Amino acid sequence: MNRVLPLAFLLALSAPAFGQAVDAQGAKQLSDELSRYVGKQALNEGILKISAEEGAYKITFDVKALVAKMPKQDLKRFDFPPVTLRVKPRSDGGWDVASDFSTTGSIEVNGPNGLNTGQIVVKDGKFTGVYDPELAAFTSGTSSIAGMTMTSRQVSQLTDLSVGLGSSKFDARKSANGGVDLNFTQAMADFVETVKIDDRSIAALRAPELAVNVTAKAIQTKPLLDLLAFAVAHEDEARMKADQAEFKTLLLGALPLWERIDGTYAFKNLAIETYAGNFGAAQLNTVVGMDGISKDGKISYAFKVSGLTIPQQMLPSWTVALLPTDLDLNFGGANIDLDSMARKTIETLDFSKDPPLPADFGDEISADFLAKTPKFVLGHSTVKNGDIEVAMEGEMTFPDKKPDANVTIDVTGYDKIVASLQEAAKTDPQASQAFTGALAILGFAKTLPDGRVEWVINARHDGSVTVNGAMLKGPDPVVEDNTDQDAIPGEGNNGGAGAKLQP
Known part of the structure; x- marks a missing residue:
C-alpha cells in the first residue's frame, strides 16, 4: 500500500467524467475506482478521503496517517499536513x-551516527491542470510557488537549499507510436545551496536562474496503470503465484516503457564558492537522454559550460593562460540491448520457486548483454580557450571483456600552447617538463590542411596501440605457464609491454 499511494491522485481520476453530477454517489463511485490502485484499506482507514464539496470532489491524502501505519524502525518523528486536490468533471470526459x-x-530519523533531521517549507504553492483518463496523463498543467526552503542536518553536516519564485508548465498528447508524448518546462529564480561541516562552510552554489526542460516520447501510461492495478490485487503471495502468467503478459505489454526521454538542467550565471576558491560559469547545462527498453538503445550525457572561471591561486602562474573557458563534453552508450534482457528475465521468472530466478541467472544474462557488443561513445567534444580548441571523439567496445578503442583528437592552436610553455619553461621547471612532453607528442601528430594537428589513436584488445597508423606499442605476448626460476625477464610469464612513448 505504501508503494502505490503516492500515485493516488492521478489514478483516482482513471474513470472518464463526462460532466457527471458531483454528489455523494459520485464520490462513492470515485472511491471504488480508486481502490483498484491503492487498495480498500487506505480508504477504510482514512488515509485517503473523497468527498463532494461545492461542485467538486475533494481528495485528501493524509501522509502522516500513512506513515503511522508503517513499521516505526528508526523514524522518530514525521510531521506533514495532508495534501488535497479539488477535481471537477468535464463534459469531454476529462477532469479539471x-x-x-x-x-x-x-522529519527526524535515528541514523547510525546520530539524529538526522529535515525540514521543508513551500510558500504559496498552486497547481491547475486537465487530466485525461484515456491517456492516463495531464494534457495540460501549470504550477507555481512563491519560494521554497529545505534544510537537512546529518550529525555534523548541514545542507540548506532555497529557491525564490518558481513556475512550471507541461502538456501531453497521444503518441503516434502508442502511449503519451510529454513536454515539461520549469523555471526557478535565486537558487542557493550551501553545505557546512562542523559549522564550517564547505561549498555554496548560487544561480539567479535555473531552467529545466524534459521531453518524453511514447510513455506507456495505460499499461503501467494496468500493472499497478494487478500488483494491488495480488498482494497475497499465493494469488501472485497462481496468476503469474497474467503478470508476465502485463509486463511484456508495458515494454518498452517509453521510446525516448531527454532532459536538460540549465544554470545561468552560476557561482560556486569553496574553500579552495570560487568557480563560475555564465551558462552551465547538463543534458541526459535515454531510450526505453529496446534492442538498440542509446544513452547520452552532455556537459556544456560557457564563460568558465576557475580559481587560480592554487595553480602555477603559467597555466592560467591555458585554462579552458568553454566546455562541450558529450558521451554515452549505444547498441544497448535491454529488450532481450527484459524478455528473458520475464520468461524465466517463476514465483513458485525460491528464489524466483536461478542463482546463476545474473551471470548468464550479463554474458548475453556483453555478447551484443554494447558500445561506449565519446561524441564530438571540445575544450576551448581563446584561439585554442581541443576536439575529440571516439568509441570503445569490449570484445572478450577487453577494450577496443578508437579516439581522434584534433587541436587548433597547438603552436600557441607550445609557445606559451616554451616561454614559461625559462623560469619554471614544471613548465619545462610540460614543454618537452608537448614537443614529443607533436612528433606523433599529423598536420591537416587547415593547420590543425591530429592524432588518431587505435587501441586493440590484444594490447597493441597505434597513433596515426604508426605502431606505438605491439600486442601483448601470449602468457604461458612458465615456472622456470632462471627465465630471462621479458620472456615466458613475465611477458613484455612492447615499445612505449618516451617523451
Whole structure:
C-alpha cells in the first residue's frame, strides 16, 4: 500500500467524467475506482478521503496517517499536513484538477551516527491542470510557488537549499507510436545551496536562474496503470503465484516503457564558492537522454559550460593562460540491448520457486548483454580557450571483456600552447617538463590542411596501440605457464609491454 499511494491522485481520476453530477454517489463511485490502485484499506482507514464539496470532489491524502501505519524502525518523528486536490468533471470526459500544495513539514530519523533531521517549507504553492483518463496523463498543467526552503542536518553536516519564485508548465498528447508524448518546462529564480561541516562552510552554489526542460516520447501510461492495478490485487503471495502468467503478459505489454526521454538542467550565471576558491560559469547545462527498453538503445550525457572561471591561486602562474573557458563534453552508450534482457528475465521468472530466478541467472544474462557488443561513445567534444580548441571523439567496445578503442583528437592552436610553455619553461621547471612532453607528442601528430594537428589513436584488445597508423606499442605476448626460476625477464610469464612513448 505504501508503494502505490503516492500515485493516488492521478489514478483516482482513471474513470472518464463526462460532466457527471458531483454528489455523494459520485464520490462513492470515485472511491471504488480508486481502490483498484491503492487498495480498500487506505480508504477504510482514512488515509485517503473523497468527498463532494461545492461542485467538486475533494481528495485528501493524509501522509502522516500513512506513515503511522508503517513499521516505526528508526523514524522518530514525521510531521506533514495532508495534501488535497479539488477535481471537477468535464463534459469531454476529462477532469479539471487544482491544488494548493503550500506546506511546512519536518522529519527526524535515528541514523547510525546520530539524529538526522529535515525540514521543508513551500510558500504559496498552486497547481491547475486537465487530466485525461484515456491517456492516463495531464494534457495540460501549470504550477507555481512563491519560494521554497529545505534544510537537512546529518550529525555534523548541514545542507540548506532555497529557491525564490518558481513556475512550471507541461502538456501531453497521444503518441503516434502508442502511449503519451510529454513536454515539461520549469523555471526557478535565486537558487542557493550551501553545505557546512562542523559549522564550517564547505561549498555554496548560487544561480539567479535555473531552467529545466524534459521531453518524453511514447510513455506507456495505460499499461503501467494496468500493472499497478494487478500488483494491488495480488498482494497475497499465493494469488501472485497462481496468476503469474497474467503478470508476465502485463509486463511484456508495458515494454518498452517509453521510446525516448531527454532532459536538460540549465544554470545561468552560476557561482560556486569553496574553500579552495570560487568557480563560475555564465551558462552551465547538463543534458541526459535515454531510450526505453529496446534492442538498440542509446544513452547520452552532455556537459556544456560557457564563460568558465576557475580559481587560480592554487595553480602555477603559467597555466592560467591555458585554462579552458568553454566546455562541450558529450558521451554515452549505444547498441544497448535491454529488450532481450527484459524478455528473458520475464520468461524465466517463476514465483513458485525460491528464489524466483536461478542463482546463476545474473551471470548468464550479463554474458548475453556483453555478447551484443554494447558500445561506449565519446561524441564530438571540445575544450576551448581563446584561439585554442581541443576536439575529440571516439568509441570503445569490449570484445572478450577487453577494450577496443578508437579516439581522434584534433587541436587548433597547438603552436600557441607550445609557445606559451616554451616561454614559461625559462623560469619554471614544471613548465619545462610540460614543454618537452608537448614537443614529443607533436612528433606523433599529423598536420591537416587547415593547420590543425591530429592524432588518431587505435587501441586493440590484444594490447597493441597505434597513433596515426604508426605502431606505438605491439600486442601483448601470449602468457604461458612458465615456472622456470632462471627465465630471462621479458620472456615466458613475465611477458613484455612492447615499445612505449618516451617523451
